[in-house]
Amino acid sequence: MIKTPYGHKVYAMAAEYQSAAALYEAAKRVRDAGFRRWDVYSAFPIHGMDEAMGLGKSWLSGWVLFGGISGLLTAALVEFGPSSILYPVDVHGKPTNFFTVPAFFPIMFELTVLFAAFAAFFAWQGMNRLPRWNHPMFNWERFSRVTNDGFFLAIEARDPRFTETGVRQLLEETGGQHITIVHED
């Protein structure tokens, strides 16, 4: 655990960049330097940043598929159970057997969409470990601009390649400004 002379735990070393383009270039350099525990912050998603950071496709879609399938099965259960077994409703003498299944499709479709949407909604929060009350990055005053027009890059102290001088030099070389140590608490 790295600590400052005043005894604060160090979360990361961070820098501010002037533009999305500068942040993008810096991210590629940090990726190529082999860091693992680091992140960039911006007010909007930057196109191509996932590749620049060396991140692959998000597999959130797996949760959505799971949600959709469970919705479909729920609808099938809710419809077939009552309509075929518990309480077959005789409407105009129409059949109530399995071959009336097309009449069940609308509700199957709706519940598939509903469950998949809930899965997407909870998966993006769960996979991002949100909601959370606080985060060390918020200890940096300048960071309040991240949701306005700030572009930030932070390399965490727990990264095995983290050395104070090395990281500071890398951030300086890539054009980072206001380079600072971000405290854990």
Add this chain to the structure above:
Amino acid sequence: MDGAPAAAPEKIKEAEQRIAHVPLVLNRRNFSWLTERISGVVEQPAPRWWWVAFTITASAATFGLFCIGYLISTGVGTWGNQIPVGWAWDITNFVFWIGIGHAGTLISAILFLLHQKWRTSINRSAEAMTLFAVICAAIFPGIHVGRFWMAWYLAPVPNNWAIWQNFRSALMWDVFAVSTYFTVSVLFWYTGLVPDLASLRDRATTKIRKFLFGIFALGWRGSNRHWRHYEMAYLLLAGLSTPLVLSVHSVVSFDFASTVVPTWHSTIFPPYFVAGAIFGGFAMVLTLLLPARAIFKLQDVITPQHIDKMAKIILLTGSFVGYAYTMEFFIAWYSGNAYERFAFWNRIFGPYWWYWWFGMLFCNVLSPQLFWFRWCRYNVLVVFFVAMCVNAGMWFERFIIIAGGLARDFLPSSWRVYHPTWVDIWTYIGTLGIFTSLFLLFIRFLPMIAMSEVKTAVPEADPHHDMPLQSVSPGGKERTR
């Protein structure tokens, strides 16, 4: 380009000027200007006009709720509904409101999948409009059942009579379609709001604002590792909403199409209703946004280009609707069915003749044709006029379809023309009040434009943007935590 025939240079130049890239955010506004201007609407005290407008709309909403209370306590006899016109203003209003919602989902989902970046300026308020319209719509099926306290029976809940719903009924499909639509719209809208709530949190000057926006922003910090999952979720929600929105009005149309009433029993209904819904919804988006952009000086974000594009969608969907009307008449004639022919003859010359001539023909079919002319699309007053025509016309269309067929059904001895009572009228005005009140509250308390999305439409957001570096914003305020 080697093999292309040589065109006159001045022609090429003219063509290039026409298709020249017009920026989506005018006057080269930067990120911090966008944050300041859009958050500013929420952060400044409510202007006087807001209180005046809200007082009027909230009064209408309150009186509408009183009418609903009167209806429930006294009975559906307080409405003008009588056999054979068992569905009248109630279901007209339901279809009208649910249709309006469709534009919001089209903008937020379908235009997103089609990479239409211009949607970013209008999607937030259009989605909010969707939610409020669906809230207004959901009131009517609930109260028109007569025994309001039995409305819970719409849901498949095990009960002590061991009776279950008929899941093969179009009305049951409708319950699932509308409730799913509302829920998914809320999830999609809130997902889009989170980064903007974080902006408001980071700008908050009072503790209470910081706390409340902080809670609802979920601790969002703009991390790219978060954006990665977030963007995938957003894409998938858009992909799920796209078939959903097309299904909702199709299912609504099944309520009619699966019956035997003349003018209801029609296979053209699902696409016809969906086109009409998008048509009417875009008119409502324009009705709300044209005043809002002028009042809050958002002309650099909601530009003439945006209005032009919305006008073109109204022209397109309005023409679909006009085509569907024509087809209905053609099929009525071509089918050789006497009842079908009579029903459509009755539509033009029957008791509701002026609804057809004014509402369907003038408002829905003819007025949007003005948008063939560029001048009309770029004139705010003309656009607003057409939007108001379409708002009215779509209500008339639904009423003619619903009540027109019932009022002249198969048995001439039971024919009866429907007349609304004051309760009918004020319940409808009440929902207009609920809708506008909710929208006024929305623009007061939440960012009406999706800041994080509009920022991606600014050239500097492109990581390969080679313009001189933007200075670290002069407008950004330094704050201590």
